[in-house]
Structure formats: C-alpha cells, structure tokens
Amino acid sequence: MKIKAAVEALAALAQESRLAVFRLLVQTGKEGLAAGVVGKKLGIPPATLSFHLKALANAGLVKSRTEGRFVIYNANYAEMDKLIAYLTEHCCAGDNAQCAPLKKC
Amino acid sequence: MKIKAAVEALAALAQESRLAVFRLLVQTGKEGLAAGVVGKKLGIPPATLSFHLKALANAGLVKSRTEGRFVIYNANYAEMDKLIAYLTEHCCAGDNAQCAPLKKC
DNA sequence: TCCACGTTTCCAATAATATAGAAATATATT
DNA sequence: AATATATTTCTATATTATTGGAAACGTGGA
Numbered sequence: 001m002k003i004k005a006a007v008e009a010l011a012a013l014a015q016e017s018r019l020a021v022f023r024l025l026v027q028t029g030k031e032g033l034a035a036g037v038v039g040k041k042l043g044i045p046p047a048t049l050s051f052h053l054k055a056l057a058n059a060g061l062v063k064s065r066t067e068g069r070f071v072i073y074n075a076n077y078a079e080m081d082k083l084i085a086y087l088t089e090h091c092c093a094g095d096n097a098q099c100a101p102l103k104k105c
Numbered sequence: 106m107k108i109k110a111a112v113e114a115l116a117a118l119a120q121e122s123r124l125a126v127f128r129l130l131v132q133t134g135k136e137g138l139a140a141g142v143v144g145k146k147l148g149i150p151p152a153t154l155s156f157h158l159k160a161l162a163n164a165g166l167v168k169s170r171t172e173g174r175f176v177i178y179n180a181n182y183a184e185m186d187k188l189i190a191y192l193t194e195h196c197c198a199g200d201n202a203q204c205a206p207l208k209k210c
Numbered sequence: 211t212c213c214a215c216g217t218t219t220c221c222a223a224t225a226a227t228a229t230a231g232a233a234a235t236a237t238a239t240t
Numbered sequence: 241a242a243t244a245t246a247t248t249t250c251t252a253t254a255t256t257a258t259t260g261g262a263a264a265c266g267t268g269g270a
Contacts, residue, residue: 003124003125004121006124007119007120007121007124008119010115010119010124011119011227011268013115013119014112014115014116014118014119014193015112015227015228016108016109016112017228019108019111019112019115020108022192023191023192023194023218024240026192026193026194026195026196026197027194027195027196027198028198029197029198029199029200029203030203031195031198033240034149034246034247035246035247035248036245036246036247045230045231046230046246046247046248047229047230047231047232047247047248047249047250048230049247050247050249051228051229051230051248051249052228053247053248054188054239054248059229064235064260068237068239068246069236069237069238069246069247070247071246071247071248072244075196077196077197077203077204080192080193080204081204082125082182084189084192084193086128087118087127087128087131087185087189088131088185088189089128089131090131091131091132091180091182092131092134092135092182093132093134093136094134094257095134098134098135098182099182099185099186104143116257120257122258139216139217140216140217140218141215141216141217144217150259150260150261151216151218151222151260152217152218152219152259152260152261153219153258153259153260154217155217155218155219156218156219156258156259156260157216157258158217159218160257170247171266171267173216173267173268174215174216174217174266174267174268175216175217175267176216176217176218185253
C-alpha cells in the first residue's frame with residue numbers, strides 16, 4: 001500500500017457519518033446492506049449518504065453491487081486489513097513485546 | 106473507544122505528513138525520536154511539524170517527553186491497538202472466515 | 211549574563227470538505 | 241404508459257484544515 005492510498009482510506013474513515021457507515025457494514029458481513037437501509041439505520045439523508053458512500057467506495061473500503069432498484073454496499077475486508085498492516089508495518093523496531101497483540105476479528 | 110475519539114485519531118492519520126511521522130515513530134520503537142530529527146528525516150519545516158505533532162498528540166497517538174532542550178516523541182501503541190480494535194469490532198457478522206487474519210506487528 | 215539551539219505559538223493566506231434540498235436517473239409495479 | 245420507489249448528481253453555502261515565516265519561549269553552555 002502506498003501512502004496516498006492510505007491517506008485516502010484514513011480520510012474516508014475520519015468523519016463521523018462515514019465511520020458509522022463503515023462499522024455498520026463491517027459488522028453486517030459480506031452480504032451487505034442497501035444504501036437506503038444504511039441511511040434509515042443511521043438517520044442520514046439520501047444526498048448526504050450518497051456523498052459519503054462514494055468517498056468510502058473511492059477509497060476502496062466498501063464495494064457495491066446493484067440488485068434491481070437497490071444498491072447493496074458491503075465492507076471490503078481485504079482493504080481494511082491492508083490499511084491496518086500499513087499502519088503497523090515494521091512496528092516496535094522489531095521487538096514485538098512493545099506493542100499489544102492485535103485481536104482477530 | 107467512542108466514535109469521536111476514533112474520528113479524531115483517524116483524522117490525525119489522514120494527512121500525508123502526519124501519517125509519515127506516525128509510521129516513522131511506530132517503526133522507531135518506544136525510545137522515540139526528537140522533534141528535530143523527525144523534521145530532518147521527513148523534510149518538514151519546524152512550525153508545520155509542530156502543528157502536526159500536536160494533532161497526533163491530541164489524538165493520543167503519540168506521547169512526548171522533554172529531555173533537556175529536546176522534545177522526544179514516541180508512538181502510543183496502546184492507542185493504535187484501540188483504534189484498530191474499534192474498526193474491526195464485531196466484524197464479519199461473527200464469521201471470522203470472512204475477513205483475513207490480522208498480522209501481529 | 212549572553213548566546214546558541216530546539217521547539218512552539220502566532221498569524222494570515224489558501225485550500226479542501228460537509229451539508230442537504232431539488233432535480234435527474236433508473237428500475238419495478240400496475 | 242403512468243406512477244412509486246431507490247439512489248445519485250447538481251448546486252450553493254458553511255465550516256474546517258494546511259502551510260510556513262517571524263517572533264517568542266526554554267534550556268544548556270561559555
């Protein structure tokens with residue numbers, strides 16, 4: 001992962017509505033949720049939600065597929081893992097005891 | 106971790122200079138680096154670096170201690186781990202096979 | 211005390227981002 | 241074909257972040 005991509009992903013997550021959307025999708029699993037369901041659950045108006053989903057999708061953190069009139073969004077776990085790996089890369093100067101072990105999801 | 110704290114931490118990392126600073130400190134280990142050394146390694150002018158270090162410190166991602174005229178910064182691994190845990194919390198709808206295992210640092 | 215060095219604060223110009231109503235687009239139903 | 245539903249695009253406004261020079265502050269050494 002390159003720094004520009006990491007910054008884009010982090011910027012996508014660094015906003016309250018988008019972070020809530022992303023976590024909701026992370027917890028939902030790969031089957032995902034329709035945009036409207038996300039908006040209803042989080043109380044975000046359509047235009048605003050669409051703006052935020054676009055940011056998350058551009059950053060690669062979510063993917064979407066169309067099913068009839070619905071657009072279903074799901075978390076991209078691979079990209080999430082890449083971002084985490086980028087943050088923790090070569091950490092602790094090689095001494096793993098310095099940083100706590102990362103929990104598996 | 107609460108969402109406001111997570112957003113603050115992510116916003117702190119969502120900027121190229123700050124992300125570079127944080128990763129440098131993560132890789133350096135708990136002994137840390139003086140502000141001036143960081144600035145020299147990354148080519149960031151003093152005023153700008155101070156601004157960015159403050160953002161990282163306010164978010165809890167780095168800590169500092171004063172040694173004589175130097176201010177030594179080091180990564181806060183505990184806070185980094187909390188942020189990662191917040192992102193991945195209850196992920197994959199309980200089916201761990203959906204998301205790749207997180208590497209230990 | 212006086213000077214050098216490291217860091218932070220102040221400041222002002224510039225740039226980027228968030229919000230949501232209204233209109234547009236696309237699919238489904240009758 | 242006409243209507244309802246789901247989502248996105250357009251648009252304008254408001255808010256917040258980034259940059260770095262100059263000055264200020266603190267510490268250490270001569």
